[in-house]
Amino acid sequence: MLANEYDVVVVGAGTGGYVAAIRAAQLGLKVAVVEKQKALGGTCLIWGCIPTKALLEHAHALKVAQSGKEWGLTGFDPAAVRIDMPAVHARKDKMITGLTGGIEMLFKKNKIDWIKGSARLTGGKAVEVTLHDGGKQVLTATKEVIVATGSAPRSVPGIEPDRKKIMFSDEAIHLGEVPKTMAIMGSGAVGVEFASIFKSFGSEVTVIELLPRLVPGEDEAVSAELEKTFKRKGIKSLTGTKVTSAKAGAKGVDLELASTDQKTQKMTVDVLLVATGRGPVTDGLGAEAVGLKMDRGYIVVDQQFRTSVAGISAIGDVITMGGPHYQLAHVSSMEGVVLAERIAGHTVTPINYDHVPRCTYCDPEIGSVGFTEAQAREKGYDVRVGVFPFKALARARMAGETDGFVKIVADKKYDEVLGVHIIGPRATELIAEAVLALRLECTVEELVKTIHAHPTMSEAVGEASHAAHGAAIHM
Amino acid sequence: MATPVVMPQMGESIAEGTIVRWIKKVGDAVDRDEPLFEISTDKVDAEIPSPVAGTLIDIAVKEGETVAVNSVVATIGAAGEKANEQGAAALADAAPANSPPPSGESQPQAAQGDGTPTKTVSNPSAATSAPAPAATEVKDDDQETAGSDDGRRQKSSPLVRRIAKEHGVDIRQITGTGISGRVTKHDILGYLDAPAAAREPSRAGSGEASPQRPDSRDGGTPPSAPTWSGGGDEVAPMSVMRKKIAEHMIVSRRTSAHVYSVFEVNYSKVDDIRKARRSDYEQRGVKLTFTSFIAKVAVDCLRRHKIINASIDGDNVVYRREINLGIAVALENGLIVPVVKRADDLNILGLSRSIADVADRARAKKLSPDEVHGGTFTITNPGNFGAQFGLPIINQPQVAILGVGAIEKRAVVIDDMIGIRLMGYLTLGYDHRLVDGAVADQFMADVKKGIETFDASQV
Numbered sequence: 001m002l003a004n005e006y007d008v009v010v011v012g013a014g015t016g017g018y019v020a021a022i023r024a025a026q027l028g029l030k031v032a033v034v035e036k037q038k039a040l041g042g043t044c045l046i047w048g049c050i051p052t053k054a055l056l057e058h059a060h061a062l063k064v065a066q067s068g069k070e071w072g073l074t075g076f077d078p079a080a081v082r083i084d085m086p087a088v089h090a091r092k093d094k095m096i097t098g099l100t101g102g103i104e105m106l107f108k109k110n111k112i113d114w115i116k117g118s119a120r121l122t123g124g125k126a127v128e129v130t131l132h133d134g135g136k137q138v139l140t141a142t143k144e145v146i147v148a149t150g151s152a153p154r155s156v157p158g159i160e161p162d163r164k165k166i167m168f169s170d171e172a173i174h175l176g177e178v179p180k181t182m183a184i185m186g187s188g189a190v191g192v193e194f195a196s197i198f199k200s201f202g203s204e205v206t207v208i209e210l211l212p213r214l215v216p217g218e219d220e221a222v223s224a225e226l227e228k229t230f231k232r233k234g235i236k237s238l239t240g241t242k243v244t245s246a247k248a249g250a251k252g253v254d255l256e257l258a259s260t261d262q263k264t265q266k267m268t269v270d271v272l273l274v275a276t277g278r279g280p281v282t283d284g285l286g287a288e289a290v291g292l293k294m295d296r297g298y299i300v301v302d303q304q305f306r307t308s309v310a311g312i313s314a315i316g317d318v319i320t321m322g323g324p325h326y327q328l329a330h331v332s333s334m335e336g337v338v339l340a341e342r343i344a345g346h347t348v349t350p351i352n353y354d355h356v357p358r359c360t361y362c363d364p365e366i367g368s369v370g371f372t373e374a375q376a377r378e379k380g381y382d383v384r385v386g387v388f389p390f391k392a393l394a395r396a397r398m399a400g401e402t403d404g405f406v407k408i409v410a411d412k413k414y415d416e417v418l419g420v421h422i423i424g425p426r427a428t429e430l431i432a433e434a435v436l437a438l439r440l441e442c443t444v445e446e447l448v449k450t451i452h453a454h455p456t457m458s459e460a461v462g463e464a465s466h467a468a469h470g471a472a473i474h475m
Numbered sequence: 476m477a478t479p480v481v482m483p484q485m486g487e488s489i490a491e492g493t494i495v496r497w498i499k500k501v502g503d504a505v506d507r508d509e510p511l512f513e514i515s516t517d518k519v520d521a522e523i524p525s526p527v528a529g530t531l532i533d534i535a536v537k538e539g540e541t542v543a544v545n546s547v548v549a550t551i552g553a554a555g556e557k558a559n560e561q562g563a564a565a566l567a568d569a570a571p572a573n574s575p576p577p578s579g580e581s582q583p584q585a586a587q588g589d590g591t592p593t594k595t596v597s598n599p600s601a602a603t604s605a606p607a608p609a610a611t612e613v614k615d616d617d618q619e620t621a622g623s624d625d626g627r628r629q630k631s632s633p634l635v636r637r638i639a640k641e642h643g644v645d646i647r648q649i650t651g652t653g654i655s656g657r658v659t660k661h662d663i664l665g666y667l668d669a670p671a672a673a674r675e676p677s678r679a680g681s682g683e684a685s686p687q688r689p690d691s692r693d694g695g696t697p698p699s700a701p702t703w704s705g706g707g708d709e710v711a712p713m714s715v716m717r718k719k720i721a722e723h724m725i726v727s728r729r730t731s732a733h734v735y736s737v738f739e740v741n742y743s744k745v746d747d748i749r750k751a752r753r754s755d756y757e758q759r760g761v762k763l764t765f766t767s768f769i770a771k772v773a774v775d776c777l778r779r780h781k782i783i784n785a786s787i788d789g790d791n792v793v794y795r796r797e798i799n800l801g802i803a804v805a806l807e808n809g810l811i812v813p814v815v816k817r818a819d820d821l822n823i824l825g826l827s828r829s830i831a832d833v834a835d836r837a838r839a840k841k842l843s844p845d846e847v848h849g850g851t852f853t854i855t856n857p858g859n860f861g862a863q864f865g866l867p868i869i870n871q872p873q874v875a876i877l878g879v880g881a882i883e884k885r886a887v888v889i890d891d892m893i894g895i896r897l898m899g900y901l902t903l904g905y906d907h908r909l910v911d912g913a914v915a916d917q918f919m920a921d922v923k924k925g926i927e928t929f930d931a932s933q934v
Binding site: 443 | 635652653660
C-alpha cells in the first residue's frame with residue numbers, strides 16, 4: 001500500500017468519526033482520520049457532552065454543600081459556599097485532556113493515522129488535506145471515505161451572536177465567571193442543561209422557548225414536571241415566547257420578546273445563550289463540488305450511510321436521511337460502528353431510530369426512549385400508561401431527589417412497551433433498561449416480572465410497569 | 476472409576492437425541508460395546524454401545540426424554556461398583572481419567588472418544604418423506620426438552636409471542652429478519668397482514684428445496700385438526716419416527732406441486748429373463764427381483780431425463796451429477812429410505828445386491844447415517860401389499876418418485892386378441908413446479924419401453 005493510501009479515510013474525529021475509525025481498524029482495515037482541531041473527540045469531548053456534564057457535577061457538588069446543614073455537614077458555612085470558576089475549569093479541562101489523550105492512545109493502539117489538517121473531498125475516494133504544519137497531502141481510500149464532520153451551534157435569523165455576550169454553548173462552557181443574569185433562547189437539551197448549571201452557580205436564569213412548553217420533544221407530562229421544578233428552583237420559563245431582538249451593549253444584552261398572544265416585553269441580561277439548535281459543518285469540505293446530494297446543508301444518505309457519490313459515506317450530525325436526524329453522540333457512534341462493519345464486508349441491518357435514548361442532563365434529569373403518549377395515540381395505538389413518582393421511592397428520598405416520575409407508555413392490545421419517559425434522579429442511567437426493553441420488543445409484563453434491586457432508583461421502572469398493569473405496589 | 480456415557484452425535488447437523496429404550500438397567504453389568512440404550516434422532520435410530528465394561532450405576536435421562544448431544548445420559552462404574560445417586564459426581568470423578576481440559580463440555584467428547592457409539596442406525600424418515608439432506612440442521616422437538624409454552628425456540632420477542640398467541644400463529648412459520656433470524660414485531664405483523672393464501676407458498680417456496688434454509692419454520696409436529704377423545708380410546712404418544720414422518724409428509728405436500736401419471740407395464744419379458752437367470756443369481760447370493768429390473772431401467776432413463784433427477788434450490792435448478800437411488804423400506808412402525816449411491820455405476824447384479832443389502836440392513840437397524848442421505852430419486856413399492864397403484868409423496872428435495880403397483884396376471888388385448896400377461900401399474904409422482912406433464916410422461920414412456928423390451932444380455 002502506498003504511503004497515502006488507506007482502506008478507509010475518515011474526515012472528522014468526533015464521536016462518529018473516531019468510533020468508525022477504531023471499529024474499522026479492529027476489523028483489519030487500514031485507517032486514516034483527518035482532524036483539524038488540536039485534540040481528538042470533536043464536539044462531544046471538547047465543547048459538548050463531556051464539559052457540560054462536568055459542570056453539572058460541579059453544580060451537584062455545590063448543591064450538596066449549600067444544603068450542608070440538611071446533610072449534617074459542619075465546619076463551614078453552607079450559606080457562604082460559592083463556586084470557584086477557575087478551579088472548575090481547571091478540573092474540567094484536565095479531565096478533557098485525559099479523555100482526548102485516551103482517544104489518541106486508542107488510535108496508536110489500533111494503528112490509525114491522525115492527519116492534522118483540514119480535509120477537502122476532491123472526487124473519487126480522494127481527500128486533500130491542508131496540513132497544519134504546511135503543505136498538502138492527498139489521501140486515497142481503497143474502500144471508502146467517511147465524512148463525519150459534525151455540527152456546530154446555529155442561531156436563528158435576526159439574532160447575531162457576537163460570541164461574547166450573545167453566545168453559543170461553545171462559549172458558555174468557558175465562561176470565566178458566573179454571569180449575574182442569563183437568558184437562554186431555546187429549551188432543548190442544551191438550553192435546559194445550561195439553565196440548571198448556571199442557576200446552581202448563582203445566575204438568575206430565564207429560559208425563552210418559542211413553543212408552548214419546555215423540552216418540546218419530550219412527553220408533555222415531562223415538560224410540565226420540568227417547568228414545575230424549574231419554577232421552584234427559581235428558573236424563569238417564558239414559553240410561547242419569541243426573541244424579536246437581541247442587542248449587545250455596554251451593560252449587557254437588551255432583549256425584546258413577543259409572546260404568541262402578541263404581548264411584548266423587554267429585558268436586559270448580562271449574557272444571552274443561543275441554544276436554538278445545531279447546523280451541519282461542511283465548510284471547505286467541497287461536498288457540492290464532488291456532487292454529494294445535499295438537503296438544507298446536510299449530506300443526504302441512505303440507511304447504510306451511502307451518499308449519492310459511490311465510495312463516500314457520511315454519519316453523525318452532518319447527515320439527513322430525509323428528515324431531522326438525531327444529533328446525539330451515541331447515535332453517531334452507533335452509526336460509526338455499523339458503517340465500519342458494512343465497509344468491512346459484514347451484513348448490517350439499519351439502525352432503528354425509534355429506539356434511540358434521549359438524555360437531557362438538567363436538574364432533574366430527563367431520559368426517554370420511544371413514543372411519547374401523544375405520539376402513540378397519534379399512531380393509533382390503544383394506549384395505556386403507568387406512572388410512578390420518585391417521591392414514593394425510598395432511594396430517591398435518601399438522595400433528597402424526589403422530583404419527577406417514570407412514565408411507561410404501552411399498547412393495550414399486545415402489552416408492547418412503546419415508550420418510557422423518566423424525569424428525576426439518574427433518569428439518564430435508568431433509561432438504559434427501557435432502551436433494551438424496546439430493542440428486545442418487551443411487553444410490560446416482562447418489566448413487571450423483571451426483578452429490580454432494592455433499594456435503587458430503578459425500582460421506579462418496575463413500579464411504573466406495575467402501574468401500567470393496574471396498580472403499583474408502593475402507591 | 477466412573478465413566479460418563481453421553482448422547483452421541485449421530486451426524487454433524489444433529490443437535491439432540493431421544494432415549495427410546497434403556498437396554499440395561501441400573502446395576503446391570505455391561506461389556507464394552509454391548510448395547511446400552513436405543514436412541515432416536517432427527518435422522519437415525521441407533522443402539523448405543525457402552526464405551527467401557529463395568530456396571531451401569533446411574534441413568535440420568537429417562538426413556539422418552541430428549542437431550543442435547545454430549546449430555547451425560549448415564550454413568551458406568553467399575554465392575555461391582557454400587558449404584559451412584561449422583562451422575563454429576565460420577566462425571567467429576569471421571570474427568571481426570573478422560574484427560575483433556577476440565578471444562579464441562581470437553582468431558583463428554585472424551586468419553587465419546589473411546590465409545591465409538593455410531594454403529595447401528597436406521598432412518599426414521601418416511602419412505603416418501605425423508606428430509607432434504609441439507610434440511611436437517613433442525614432442532615426439532617424442542618418442545619420435548621424445553622417444555623415451554625412457546626413450543627420450539629424459534630427466536631422471537633416477548634411481544635411477538637404475545638401477538639402470536641393472540642392470533643394462534645405458530646411462530647416457527649415466520650421467517651425472522653432480526654439478529655440471528657429472530658422473529659420481530661415487523662415480521663409477525665407482516666405475516667398477519669399477508670392474505671392467508673399468500674402465506675402458504677411463501678413458506679413452501681423458499682423452504683425445503685433450498686439447502687441454506689433448513690425447514691426451521693416447518694419443523695416440529697405439524698398442527699393437527701382438533702380431535703376428541705372417547706371413553707375407551709387408547710392414547711399413546713407418537714414415536715419420534717412417527718413425528719418425523721408426519722412432519723416430512725406435510726412439508727413435502729406444502730413444498731411440491733404433486734401431480735401423478737400412471738402407466739401400465741407388461742412385465743412378461745422381464746419375468747422370462749428373471750426365471751431364466753434366477754438360479755444363476757441365487758448361486759451368487761443375489762435375488763433377482765422385479766424391483767431390480769425396474770430400478771435398472773429407471774436409473775438408465777434418469778440419465779436421459781436429467782430434469783427428473785434434479786432439485787429446486789431457490790430460483791435455481793440443481794441437476795444432480797449422481798444418480799442416488801432411494802429405496803423405500805417398510806419397517807414395523809414406520810418407513811425408511813436407504814440410498815444406493817451412484818446407482819448408475821452398477822449393473823443389474825450390483826444393483827440387486829445393493830438394494831437387497833440396504834433393505835436388509837434397514838430392517839435390522841444397521842444403516843449408517845450416510846446411507847440415508849443424498850438420494851436423488853426414490854422408488855417405493857406399495858404393490859408389495861397388493862395395491863394396484865399408489866400415489867406416493869415426493870421425498871424432498873427430490874422432484875419425482877416412482878411407485879410400483881402389484882404385478883399380476885391380467886387379461887390384456889394383444890393384436891386384437893385377449894391374452895394373459897404379467898402386468899402392473901407404475902405411478903410417477905412428480906413436482907409440477909419443475910417437471911411438466913409431457914416431460915414426466917416421456918420419462919415414463921421410456922421406463923415402460925425399457926421394461927417391456929429389456930435386453931436379456933444385460934442380465
